[in-house]
Amino acid sequence: MHDTAQTMKITGARFPGRYIQATGLIARLGVETKSLGTKGFAILDCALAEMLEIEMTAGAGDDIALSFHTHGGECSEEEVEKLTALAKDGEIDVVIGAGGGKALDTAKVVAHNMGVPIVIIPTIAASDAPCSALAVVYRTDGTVAYDLFLPRNPDLVLVDTAIVAKAPARYLAAGIGDALATFYEAESSRIAEAPNCWGTYGSPLAFEIARYCRDVIFADGAQALADCDNDNASPALERVVEANILLSGAGFESGGVAGAHAIHHGLCELDDVHHHLHGEKVAIGVLAMLLIHGQQEEYERVRDFCTSVRLPTDLSGVGITDLTEDKLARVAERACKPGDIMHNEPVKVTPDMVAEALRKLA
Ligand SMILES: [Zn+2]
Numbered sequence: 001m002h003d004t005a006q007t008m009k010i011t012g013a014r015f016p017g018r019y020i021q022a023t024g025l026i027a028r029l030g031v032e033t034k035s036l037g038t039k040g041f042a043i044l045d046c047a048l049a050e051m052l053e054i055e056m057t058a059g060a061g062d063d064i065a066l067s068f069h070t071h072g073g074e075c076s077e078e079e080v081e082k083l084t085a086l087a088k089d090g091e092i093d094v095v096i097g098a099g100g101g102k103a104l105d106t107a108k109v110v111a112h113n114m115g116v117p118i119v120i121i122p123t124i125a126a127s128d129a130p131c132s133a134l135a136v137v138y139r140t141d142g143t144v145a146y147d148l149f150l151p152r153n154p155d156l157v158l159v160d161t162a163i164v165a166k167a168p169a170r171y172l173a174a175g176i177g178d179a180l181a182t183f184y185e186a187e188s189s190r191i192a193e194a195p196n197c198w199g200t201y202g203s204p205l206a207f208e209i210a211r212y213c214r215d216v217i218f219a220d221g222a223q224a225l226a227d228c229d230n231d232n233a234s235p236a237l238e239r240v241v242e243a244n245i246l247l248s249g250a251g252f253e254s255g256g257v258a259g260a261h262a263i264h265h266g267l268c269e270l271d272d273v274h275h276h277l278h279g280e281k282v283a284i285g286v287l288a289m290l291l292i293h294g295q296q297e298e299y300e301r302v303r304d305f306c307t308s309v310r311l312p313t314d315l316s317g318v319g320i321t322d323l324t325e326d327k328l329a330r331v332a333e334r335a336c337k338p339g340d341i342m343h344n345e346p347v348k349v350t351p352d353m354v355a356e357a358l359r360k361l362a
Helices: 002-008 025-033 049-060 077-089 101-114 161-166 169-192 204-229 235-255 259-267 278-292 296-308 325-335 351-360
Strands: 019-022 039-044 065-070 094-099 118-122 134-138 144-149 156-160
Touching: 019 025, 019 235, 025 049, 025 094, 025 118, 025 156, 039 049, 039 077, 039 101, 049 065, 049 094, 077 101, 094 101, 101 118, 101 134, 156 161, 156 235, 161 235, 169 204, 169 235, 169 259, 169 278, 169 296, 204 235, 204 296, 259 278, 259 325, 259 351, 278 296, 278 351, 325 351
Parallel strands: 019 156, 039 065, 039 094, 094 118, 118 156
Antiparallel strands: 134 144
């Protein structure tokens, strides 16, 4: 199918079934969900389980019945199996995941296993994962086991910006880092005529979304972070949350991924970066790719933007303080893994080129 899609050059875009966002929206959980199911199996992020159970119980009202299950913290096969078994024991017709990326990804897989719709309630805007049909499954030691490509995007993504505004601003900044990559990677994929991770080519709409995503974070990113510091779901924060979650999600999934995430994957080879968030490492990947492409002016613009939205601009910002040749080689080799996403760049990028760019960011 992959080959046929490329021969025919099928273009397209994919989105969640419905995306809704407002301050206090969790109060309408039942009203918004009941058309999908009325017996909900709720998977709650362990860090926020108590608050979520109270808010979701109130929001469910008389429209839906909920059973609550606290997520173990990792999106692993063990966690998925445990929760799927519990879901099979109950009488349920919809799965609702609430929390950060790992709880949400677990909920996506459980819903898929059960053959029921999935409602996603992100409590942070730290990455563009909530809208996608992709789940990243981890091993129990925290390393990535595999990417699971699900047949459908979430049926409903419900974002309560009052909850997102109360989360630490660092998460919002990381989401801006992930959203920053969306335009540059979609643009690389477009120029290289590389397909997205579903084997189809981004439609013109996908590239417009990616461009608009970048415009929003550049215009409103700094203000949104200042408002997040004050737990204020301001208009700027509303726009940036939409950019981080919806625009970045549709932009990357339809437009394609490339060098910035390739370098992220390379950086993750080092234990040094494990306390840093996905989007923080992706921002370093964007900066390194601009250096590799020789786009000095754009590099300086993006570097200054990163500073303004509290994203790292050098390797010490993601925990790498002593950059040895051995570390550089490991990162560069992984970033340029044969057949992987670095090959979606319009020029051939070698490990030497990655190493040279990272030296400049040391
Ligand atoms: Zn990402």
